[in-house]
Amino acid sequence: MSCRNTSELHILGSSDQLVLQPLWDQLRARDALTQSPLFAVLFSISTYVGFCLPFVVLDVLCPWVPALRRYKIHPDFSPTARQMLPCLGQTLYQHAVFVLPLTLLSWACGPAPWPREAPELLQLARHVLGCLLLFDAEFFAWHVLHHKVPWLYRTFHKMHHRNSASFALATQYMSAWELFSLGFFDAVNVTLLQCHPLTVLVFHVLNIWLSVEDHSGYDFPWSTHRLVPFGWYGGVTHHDLHHSQFNCNFAPYFTHWDRILGTLRSK
Template sequence: MSGRNTSEVHILCSPGQLFLQPLWDQLRAWDSLTQSPLFAVLFSITTYVGFCLPFVVLDVLCPWVPSLRRYKIHPDFSPSARQVLPCLGQTLYQHAVFVLPLTLLHWARGPAPWPREAPELLPLVRHVVCCLLLFDAEFFVWHVLHHKVPWLYRNFHKMHHQNSASFALATQYMSAWELFSLGFFDMLNVTLLQCHPLTVLVFHVLNIWLSVEDHSGYDFPWSTHRLVPFGWYGGVTHHDLHHSQFNCNFAPYFTHWDRILGTLRSAHAK
């Protein structure tokens, strides 16, 4: 984009857009990458692995740094290479064999050009929160069904529960059906809300981070569930109980659906 065009966009932007416009201009400058059919897969893989790596390093250090154990939900557990590598391999395999072909098919229809203007900040935040709430509700229903119907659990969801004590790279250790289901919910919500492409990227980054944190096995003072008031957000301790007890805490993030339907169990009650 030329300096003149950038100036014109800035004149037309509202104050809320001006806050995000420099970031959006930088992203649009990389259009050779962002408009590539490989972008979605590369973005997903690098974001996911990038969020997992700090926890992998902590797992390696934990046996040698006893002070780290105070933050582990299972202090005596450290994932072995025989657990970690299959999880990473499953993620890479599914993205190469399933996600990439679908991305190429979608791109072949013609990539949608990104708008010149950035979204306003408040609508971006509102859309991201709405996407998280919608995803939370959709996944709650999906999750309950896959635990209550033995055939669904045995054929599609059991794989994710093979590691009772979670670790970061086990987040996406799941069947192809589960991966597609979660991806479908993601894309359905951003499409229904007609989200700006920058909003979509922010939502995907936040969604990946929250899912990795929920499976990380570490409960830090700055963990998300400690930052959200009134117990509205379950977090890592909430999800760890689901993996150990199976019949509670089905919502991935928030607690209201489990509270309403009587499936909420507190980590303090454990």
């Protein structure tokens, strides 16, 4: 490769990196917050509740706004406060009792310093997609195992299936073991791919959004599964069938594992 081509690639890479540098600089400037031992828990809770709230509002309005029912997978179902509040309480309880102590322990061991440079945009996109694909495969295997072994299902996974018709706040209504399993997969994947801290944040935001959308019970024209071509992504309709039929659609997001192993179902 000529010196000119090498220089051009270097400039291209630098400009690609500069796209995210202002955002990364702003995050680094708030190190009092981002380096706090509470940041991970506050970030997780606020992102999750923030994504759930619009669907909670829709669930409250749906009985009074008939036009909304055309987008509901189960038009006659609207979760009550008696259903939603225990789900929210379980999420807050587990983050306070389990996630926070682990975060404090990790912080006490010495937080890793954040790099000065932002990741390149294409690198961030590749790593986020890689994390999603790895998580999808890991959770698929975990999910199948916890449905096929009765003791595992009764002890650890049954709690998540107490609501046959999903709603947003039921997304994290799960046992502590399931919460730890998903958190472990996340931590392993970002470490395995050596993701930049900004990539980790973007992945967590996207992962939380996709999981909330999958449980929301609403199938909009702009839902993720309608935007991804060729049926590669299952989305809310895919996951709703799992909750209603139990023996299909085990992958949380994509459809290739269910298609390969014969557990893919569609309406």
